[in-house]
């Protein structure tokens with residue numbers, strides 16, 4: 001069985017992760033990790049519950065969200081529609097009380113339902129290592145995933161989120177209404193200027209090996225009204241861009257079609 005280590009500071013935790021390398025796994029809410037522990041390569045579990053990462057701080061123009069903030073606490077602290085919808089769609093109340101923001105960002109498909117919301121909102125991720133802190137745009141974090149798994153990214157300590165300039169929405173396509181893995185999840189954040197879309201971020205999870213921003217869908221709506229034609233073009237662009245997998249939840253064929261359907265639906269909420 002792995003040994004549980006409980007560092008008392010971020011510096012100590014980052015040092016332990018650095019010195020134990022691949023033998024160390026970060027333990028947050030444990031709702032995913034504890035099911036995978038045995039058999040597991042992890043010799044050491046580095047608990048994050050004593051690091052002061054469980055707070056959301058409102059700052060000028062946005063929020064600093066600790067990586068160990070539970071999903072329910074995130075929903076209560078940050079009044080952004082796409083984020084609130086995403087946290088409601090993850091598991092049931094027990095999971096939302098235990099599972100953390102950081103843990104969900106590392107979840108592998110078909111989990112990881114928070115990612116599209118934070119991609120659409122343009123969040124930055126802050127990591128700690130023995131060399132200090134480093135900030136990475138969330139797009140770049142997911143672009144570095146390989147075969148559906150995150151790289152050894154170190155300790156995620158917080159998420160920096162600016163108040164969005166536009167309106168946001170989020171939808172999850174799933175087989176059941178509650179506590180169910182996703183077929184696909186989609187989020188969008190759209191800014192308009194005089195009825196024309198001036199900026200858009202559209203992101204999906206479950207539709208490819210890692211969550212991603214769909215630039216083709218964004219380009220389909222920028223510069224025009226958010227009308228039926230633009231939304232249909234964005235849906236077609238999303239269907240062409242995704243590279244879904246078949247698993248017990250859904251076939252790749254169904255996921256591809258639902259990616260298009262749900263991109264259109266999420267944009268329709270913002271029209």
Ligand SMILES: Cc1cc2nc3c(=O)[nH]c(=O)nc-3n(C[C@H](O)[C@H](O)[C@H](O)COP(=O)(O)OP(=O)(O)OC[C@H]3O[C@@H](n4cnc5c(N)ncnc54)[C@H](O)[C@@H]3O)c2cc1C
Nearest residue numbers: 028029030031032033091099100102103104106112113156
């Ligand atoms: C009944 C049930 C229903 C579920 N339903 C959903 C669902 O609908 N949607 C969904 O997306 N997920 C779902 N999940 C999966 C899981 O609960 C979530 O993904 C959850 O958010 C994981 O968070 P956690 O804090 O429990 O992470 P943990 O299990 O503690 O860790 C998960 C992974 O993240 C890494 N990690 C955690 N924190 C950090 C950090 N700060 N820095 C670096 N690495 C870190 C861990 O090392 C591990 O690899 C469900 C799970 C259960 C048991």
